[in-house]
Amino acid sequence: MSATSTSLEPLFSFLSDSYSTLETTFYKIPGSAVIARYVKSSHRNDPGRTVLEIILIIFAIRTLLQSRTRADNSGKHFIAFDEREIDELVDEWVPEPLAVPLSQREQTELDNMPIISGPTGPKPKLTNGKTVVNMASYNFTGLAGNEAIKESSIEALQKYGLGSCGPPGFYGTQDVHMKLEEDIADFLGTEAAIIYSQGFSTISSVIPAFCKRGDIIVADRGVNFAIQKGLQMSRSTIRWYDHNDMKSLELVLETIEKDRRKKKGPLTRRFIVSEGIFDHDGSMSDLPKLVELKHKYKYRLILDESVSFGSVGRTGRGLTELYNVPASQVDMLVGSLANGLTACGGFCAGTDVVVKHQRINGTSFVFSAAMPPLLSVAASDGISILRSTPSILSNLQDNVHAVRAILDKVDCMTVPSHPASPMIHVHVRLPSPTHLLPVASPNPSPHKHSNPTSPIPKDPEQFDEELEERILQEIVDEALAQGVMITRAKRLKGLELTKVRPAIRLAISAALSKKDCEKAANVVKAAFIKVVSKRR
Amino acid sequence: MFKKKSTPALNTAASYLSAVSEADARARAHGSTPSSTPALSLSSSVTSSSEDTVLHEHDEDNAHGLTYPKNPPTSEQIFTTVHTEFGHCANEQYRFTSQHSTDHPIASVLEQDPPYYILLTTYISYILVIAFGHLRDFLGKRFKRAAYRHLLDDNGYAALNSDFDSFYTRRLKLRIDDCFSAPVYGVPGRTIQLLDRYSPDYNKTMVLTGNRTRALNISSYNYLGFAQSTGACTDADVEGIKRYGVSSCGSRLEGGTLDLHVQAEALVARFMGMEDALISSMGFATNSTIIPALVGKGCLVISDELNHASIRVGVRMSGANVRMFKHNNMDSLEKLLREVISQGQPKTHRPWKKILIIVEGLYSMEGTIVKLPAILELKKKYKFYLFVDEAHSVGAMGPHGRGICDYYGINPRDVDVLMGTFTKSFGAAGGYIAGSKALIDRLRIAGYSGAYAEAVAPPVVTQILASMASIMGINSTVEKQVAAPSRSLLRSYDNAPAPIVEFEAYPGRAPATALPPWMPLPQSMCDCSDSQMRLRRLAFNARYLNRALRKLGFITYGHDDSPVVPLLLFNPGKMAVFSRLMRTRATPIVIVVVAYPATPLVTSRVRFCLSASHTKDDIDTVLEACDEIGDLLDLKQAVGERWPLKEIVARAVELVNMPEVA
Structure with missing residues (x-):
């Protein structure tokens, strides 16, 4: 006993020594006496609390020390292997190829894709030497190749160089960017606007900038892919209403409202997301009704006008101008500068608060380089041309009417697009489609509504995707052979939330004459009839 | 030049x-x-x-x-060149070659820690501003409701930004908002003109005075100095706009493909030494819309913890699982690889369909260079696919400017996917993906941008073609043929070294036929003299500033050859002071300060981005400014040998040419 105590003697003395040094150094730190007094008195009053606090501190330290890249080996699913077994497993593992090679059909389609040689426009020349009528490219306003825009772009190039060489936050914001933002806000009549450097990445960044986990988004079932991606990124609770069906929307809003009243949860942000002209089929939203419902149920409206901006309305301001709804009624008005103004990029217009928020929280605004200054200048010029020349939009509408007058009467096609939309989708209608349709679902439930938690509607349209795509591609090829460039609406199969019916997408341009439009529409019509009747 | x-x-x-x-x-x-x-x-x-x-x-x-x-x-x-855009520097001594020296192993650059009192004061200052911020919010919401309306529930609408989410922006960033988002005018070259502004209401709004201040620009991503309003590339762009206008109207798969796009893709592939390449109209979107086409459910992405936001967005969109490894730490990577391959997918333990490792060539916040040889060593054993984001390294690294593979002297085809942007070194916009033909063709169809996003604008493509060709040099000995651009241009270079075909092996020159016939090709562009000058000046500048700052006693991160130089400030208050002092000097200098959330909380920093357009005098100016401000702000905390400023300036060439600096 005494032997052990003597052998432990140096240890004890060391411990007490180090304790006293620790104590003296601790008291040397200014303010430490206050802490010591506090700890002592707290311990005296409530010893249990000291224990609790020590546990808390240990827990905090442990959490801090845990690395973010911590291995997941604490879970119950973890299997412990020794090194040799791991080596064997590594040797055995065979990964799939990084990319599946293209199928024969995909390869042919890619190789035969028309390539424009020289500038694009209403009648471009292709690399095969043929000059064609262009009903594929988005050049609604016919500004592509505009000489005034070219001139001011060259001027801008010689002032700013080409690239912006940095994100907007780090010296990438040029005066012309600010001017374009002002121009857009002024054109639409909103407080402010913000520009993004790619149209596609605009809405998919705007939505997650505002909508967070726990927020409610009510979206149209027919929204485009960029919106779908934005919804996915937002992680909000998403409810769907039937495509372009305001009754369905009201029903969904009502259900959510009832739910909320029942649960009495805290107020969450709520958004309605829709498109002006739908990219999927060219149909048009009923904006006044949307605005009415939004006000009634106190939602914010995110409207994607990527197609409708610069293509409808008296001067191309889009749906707000067409329906005479003040743009300030739309909380976040998103549009594309590439489609309507033939520049590049996209924008979001709204109140100052909305725009400022995106300058910090819009991922693809913050982390991406600013738009090349000369393209901002081109867009600004485009806006002033649209303002001063309303004839552009009236010409465009005339052309659209001329084309629709021909296409609407053809038996083997259906046109789901709105009559004013310069983007016209055409579906093929096969003479005897009945064999494609499955037998009517066993339990027809006409009174039940679509499930709002699923993007798939109650009774989705039935069609043979493969077959229709093949037919449409044949029609595209046939039209090209006849000197009209059109395109199938290209979509990522399997990634879109709903199955979208294959279509040919025509884009009418104000730069084409009415005669050319009629001629081209007749070529498309003839191609449809030819290809479909061949199958009969 | x-x-x-x-x-x-x-x-x-x-x-x-x-x-x-x-x-x-x-x-x-x-x-x-x-x-x-x-x-x-x-x-x-x-x-x-x-x-x-x-x-x-x-x-x-x-x-x-x-x-x-x-x-x-x-x-x-x-x-x-115009001196304000691209500085005049004729001294051939102020040149260097950016190349990895094989005599030295890739040493981890030691990241020095500051003394404890710096860390302590940093934490205290954050606590102070946070406490004040909360106090002001608390009082403001009660006494100044009108000013806080957008943070409160209003008339049945929930607040658009919750005050918690926006706290950092409102209470911390706003205080030093004059250091961010400064609007500029003119070419972002060697110098830039700031639009002067002031704030009447503590940075809530900024008012432009209408005046401009010219400042030395050490912030823009202009590595090779192609941000110019004159010169060969601009001439080509002007010609391009005259011929093509500014838009190609539509997405690539829906009638937006021009011959220019095909030519540019062929040239990019050749530049990168890959079979094929595709280009996209936005650098950020190149990652965020192409990664989902590479991986999906059942796949694993292993990502460096400091990867760029665009990569994170892309991975999140893809639905693949993601794991992270410690920044540039090969041991951490190997350990993780062994774990994930042996464990398989979570819960089910099914083997992963594929594993994709995503790293960046040059990390833009750290200045560190990826340890590519070590990763390729691991790749042999663990059979993963490798995706290298060269947003900052392409053009800026390597003796031929071909990026990180060129720097290490590695065959680029050992890497599966090379991604990069045109914004930085090429003075253009957009991004590219290069890889095998099968892969790229798949991505043309399956990537989001092919079907949905607008194609690259023609002037931007022209700039890409011109700047890239000028870096490569042009083989114009063969009669310039007016060749119809076709996909046969995408043929890989090693297929046919036949004497008639003027292909040069990677990293060789571009044949004149790969460029549009109308593009003006001045001599300096063809013979590489212009691009070699740019590359070598950038390499000198990078090494000089990196080493000089260390010799002055600053804590910096990153590799000596990195054109991105982060200088550590730590205390958040010093960011504003540093930025303002630099901006208001007799020779104004604009710099970028970054802090949380772009960096860890304590390591606020200044980031210098060097360019070939800077002269040695410019670097000296920056050093002089840093030296003075560094003394004032107590920033010189690094251990190691120090030189006085005068000696550094005088012995610059020697400093740069030293193999290693202690």
């Missing part, structure tokens, strides 16, 4: 100075309105008056010392 001419226009320094005073008089006569000086296309016509070349900026005095070089050019030198 400078040319020797037998009959120089500016014979002596005296004539140069008289030219300066003439220009000054001219400027006074014109007032401050930009006169109609015709654009200079000097590279194509050397005969243009070189007087105007030097004195392009006629509307300015030279009080800040940025408009004219400190030493007037000698009779031997004719510069074809």
